[in-house]
Amino acid sequence: MKNSAFTLPLPHTEAFSCPSKLSVNGATRELDIDPQMPLLWASAITCKLTGTKFGCGMALCGACTVHIDGQATRSCVTPVAAAQGKQITTIEGLSTAAGRAVQGAWIGLDVPQCGYCQSGQVMSAAALLAGNPKPSDTDIDAAMAGNICRCATYVRIRSAIHQAAENLAAGAPAAR
Numbered sequence: 001m002k003n004s005a006f007t008l009p010l011p012h013t014e015a016f017s018c019p020s021k022l023s024v025n026g027a028t029r030e031l032d033i034d035p036q037m038p039l040l041w042a043s044a045i046t047c048k049l050t051g052t053k054f055g056c057g058m059a060l061c062g063a064c065t066v067h068i069d070g071q072a073t074r075s076c077v078t079p080v081a082a083a084q085g086k087q088i089t090t091i092e093g094l095s096t097a098a099g100r101a102v103q104g105a106w107i108g109l110d111v112p113q114c115g116y117c118q119s120g121q122v123m124s125a126a127a128l129l130a131g132n133p134k135p136s137d138t139d140i141d142a143a144m145a146g147n148i149c150r151c152a153t154y155v156r157i158r159s160a161i162h163q164a165a166e167n168l169a170a171g172a173p174a175a176r
Contacts, residue, residue, distance in 0.1 A: 020080050024049070025093025035081035039073075040064045042080050043090055051091035051119045055148070062147030065120035066090050072127035074146075091119035098129035101164035109160045113151035121147050125161050133168055135161065 020031045024047055031046050043049045043066070052075060055063030059074035066075045067089040094103070102125045105111075112118045121144070128135055128143035135143070140161050149157065166172075 020084060022047075022080065022083060022088060023086070024088045025090060026087075031080075033080060035084075036079045038076050039066065039078045039080055039083050039088070040075040043075065043088070049090050049092050053116055053119060055117070055120070060146070060148075061117070062120040062124060062144075063117050065123040065147070067094075067123060067127060070127065070130060072124045072143075089123075091123060094123065094126060096126060096130060097168060098133075098164070099126040101167045102126045102129065102160065105160040105163040105167065109156055109163060111153055111156045111160050113149075113153055117147060117149045121149065121157055125157070125164065128161065129165055129168060134165055 017032045017034055020033055020035055020042075022029045022031065022042070024043060029047055031042060033042055033046055040052060040054060043052055044054075052066055053063040054076060055061035057076050059077040062074070064074055064076040065072050067073065067087075068078070068083055069086045070089075094100075099122070102122050106118070106122060111121075124144055124147050128140065132139055132143075137158060140158050144154075144157065144161075
C-alpha cells in the first residue's frame with residue numbers, strides 16, 4: 001500500500017516468491033508467492049477473496065477459519081506450502097449441504113450483530129455438522145471454542161447450529 005509519506009510492505013514480500021499451485025473454492029490458482037505466506041493473505045491479497053477475516057494473527061479468535069480438505073483450519077497461521085495439493089474452501093465457496101444449512105439458519109435466526117467474526121463462525125459450524133450431524137451442546141461448545149464473538153452472540157450461534165442440524169436431518173432446504 002502506498003501513502004504519500006511512506007510505503008507499507010505487504011506481508012511476505014515477493015523477494016522470497018516461488019510458484020505455488022492452490023485449489024481454492026474448486027478452482028486451481030497458480031500464484032508466485034512466498035510459500036511461507038499465511039494462507040489468509042494469499043486468499044485475500046492474491047486471490048481477492050476477502051470474506052475470510054484477519055482477527056488476531058495467532059489462531060486464537062477463529063475469524064480466519066477456512067476449510068482445508070473439509071477441516072476447519074486457521075488460515076492466519078497456515079502457510080501456503082501446507083495447503084498445496086489440498087482442497088481449500090473459503091466462505092465464498094462454501095456450498096456443501098451443511099454449509100448451506102448453517103448459512104440459512106444464521107440468516108433465519110439473525111445471528112450476526114457486527115458480523116466481523118461470522119465467516120469464521122459459519123466455517124467452523126459447517127465443519128462440525130459435516131462430521132457430526134446431531135451435535136449436543138457440548139459438541140457445539142467444543143467445536144466452536146476457538147471462535148470469539150465480540151458481540152457475544154453465542155446463544156444465537158448455538159441455536160443456529162441446532163436449527164441447521166434439524167434442517168439437514170429433515171432434508172429441508174436452507175432458508176434464504
